[in-house]
Amino acid sequence: MELHQRIVSAPVDFGAVRTEFGLASAYPAEAVSEARDAVDAFAGDRVDRTDIPFVTIDPPGALDLDQALHLERTPTGFRLHYAIADVAAVVAPDGALARESLVRGQTFYLPDGTVPLHPRVLSEDRSSLLPDLDRPAALWTIELDADAEPTNWSVTRALVRSRARLDYAGVQADADAGRLPAAIAALPDFGRLRIEAGLARGAISLRLPSQSVIRVDNTDDHWQLVVEPRTAADDWNEQVSLLTGMCAARIMLDGNGSHRLGLLRTMPPAPSSAAESMRRTAAAVGIDWPADEPVGRMLARLDPNTPAALVLMSEATSLLRGASYTVLDGENPDTLQHSAIGAAYAHVTAPLRRLSDRYATEICLARCAGTEIPLWVREGLDAAAESMRRTDAVAGKLERACIDLTESTVLKSRVGTEFEAVVLREANGTRPAEIFVADPPVLSKCTGGPPEGKRVTVRLTEADPAARTVMFDYPAS
Secondary structure, eight states: OOBOOOOEEEOOOHHHHHTHHHOOOOOOOHHHHHHHHHOOTGGGEEEEESOOEEEEEEETOOOOEEEEEEEEEETTTTEEEEEEEOOOGTTTSSSHHHHHHHHHHHOOEEETTOOOOHHHIIIIIIISBBBEEEEEEEEEEEETTTTTTTEEEEEEEEEEEEEEEOOHHEEEEEEHHHHHHHHGGTHHHHHHHHHHHHHHHHHOOOOOOOOOEETTTTTTTEEEEEEOOOOOHHHHHHHHHHHHHHHHHHHHSSSSSGOOEEEEBBOOOOOHHHHHHHHHHHHHHHHOOOSSOOHHHHTTSSSSTHHHHHHHHHHGGGSSOOOOEEEEEEBOSSSSBBTTBBBBOOOSSEEEEETHHHHHHHHHHHHHHHHOHHHHHHHHHHHHHHHHHHHEEEEEHHHHHHHHHHHHHHHGGGGGEEEEEEEEOBTTTTBOOOEEEEEEEEEEEEOOOOOOOOOOOOEEEETTTTTTTEEEEEEOO
């Protein structure tokens, strides 16, 4: 039997996936014209904060820069300035651009490029927080105590200027070397404190291998599967957005019920049966889990590189289901909280890439200014929420389709080859077992009943790019 050899890449055409999901990159000419000619509707009402030396942190090559931050220590804790691209200032509520963005809902990401929410002239140029350019922004100011718990927060329209465009790997390297820029020198301590605060709230974070498809250097059509490395810098920066979203939700929830208006990102609590199943799995794979330890803390202390941890984190996905967008309009809906975050939460930090953030930000700006919420927001919340629900479902399927196509294409010539794998879930009735192959990184089904939580040798029995399917088998000994 031929043993596993490293598979570098294969030619993959994602055009069929784009067609299947109806993703048309071309923007209507009228909407493009609006984006190109857009002017800041609030130019005369902004506070000038170009004195704050903001920086952005994004993946290398990204041009749709939604957020810029400046974090400083104060005698009592921290002060966060977080500038968010002010998209509502350049999108006319009754124009062609607003109508098209309602249809698109969000930016879709494929390995060979994006299908953007807004025309690139807006999202990657005129509204992007690119360095050394004055830009209109919704500027959040959040005061925090010594434990990085927020004590005061507000958002206002401002003019800002980023000083540097950073990426996660560079921030991590600078943090390790003790040379972080002044604008984010406090980010590691802030991030660690906020992560601890999340665990205290009952937040749950999974560290499963994150598959990605990347282009092979110096090729046009060859692609490979990789596991995206996640740095501590990713986690610290994530906490900035999470904190801002929680403050936004508290603004929306403030006041009497009849006056409340908002758009929350919600997730219902997991059913007790899911937690009970996790405890049985933990016992089966030899993980000690005290009865009084929350699931988030248990997962956080595990080494994600061990088979047992991979099994439990895979199982924990059953706790994080039902995420949606909930309109808050007077009466309280059934679910206000986001169970994975352990708090009420709203999306407000990525308006170049998500429709919902434009609406939620306008609500917060009006509440903080003591002004009326714009009519287009009030009348459009339900449609915006529905657009996000619909396109979220598409985005998840699209990502899986691209990975499935790459997996099956890369593995097509290796049918019959043996691979080392970790069994994430054992077979259940007619459902095959689920395994993770590290090289190349593949999540797949496996017949033959391999034992959960064990490292095993499996044989590739199917790799069909047309059907985008892969199957392994655990040979009987």
